Amino acid sequence: MEQIKIITPEELEKKIENEEELNLVDVREDEEVAQGMIPGAKHIRMGEIPERLNEFDKDKEYIFICRSSRRSENVCYYMQEQGYKVRNMIGGMLEWKGEIVL
Template sequence: MKRMTAQEVQEYMKNNKDVSIIDVRETDEVMAGKIPGAVNIPLGLIEFRLPDIDKSKEHIMVCRSGSRSGMATNILESRGYNVINMDGGMLDWDGQTE
C-alpha cells in the first residue's frame, strides 16, 4: 500500500492541481470540514460507487485517522485502482478545510 503523510499530501496538492482526494468518512463527519475539493464516498459505499471512481487517475484516500482510508485503499487496489492512503487522516491535517 502506498502511503503519504498529511504534510506530503499538502505539498503534493501545491504542485499538482488535478489531485483526486476521496474522503471515506461518514457524511456527518465530513460536515465538520474536509480537504478542499475532496469527494465524500463513505467507506461502506466504496464498492457500490466503483463506477464513479476514475480508474485512470491516482486517488488519495482520507478518513479521520487513516484506518478506514487504509481499508478503502486495499479494496480499490485489489480492483486495479491507483490509490494512496493518507496516514494520520484528518487528525494530522493542518491545511485548509471547506
C-alpha cells in the same frame, strides 16, 4: 498482499499548494465531514465505495482520507484488489494541518 502506497498530510498539502491535479476521496461519515474536509475532496462514505466503483477511473490515482487513516487503509486494500491506483493519507484528518472547507 501488496503494500499500500501512502502520502503524508504534509506531502498532500504541498501538492495542493502546487495546484497538482489530485483525486481526493474522503470516506468518513456525514457527521464527520460536516466538521470540515480538505478542499477539492469528494465525499463517498466507506460503505458506499463498492456500489460506486463506476465513479472511479483505473487510469487515475486516488488518495483516500478518513479520520485516523484506518478506514481509508481498508478502502485502499479493497480498491487495489479491484485494480485501482490508490494512496492512503496516513494520520488522517487528525494530522491534517492544512485548509479545510465546511
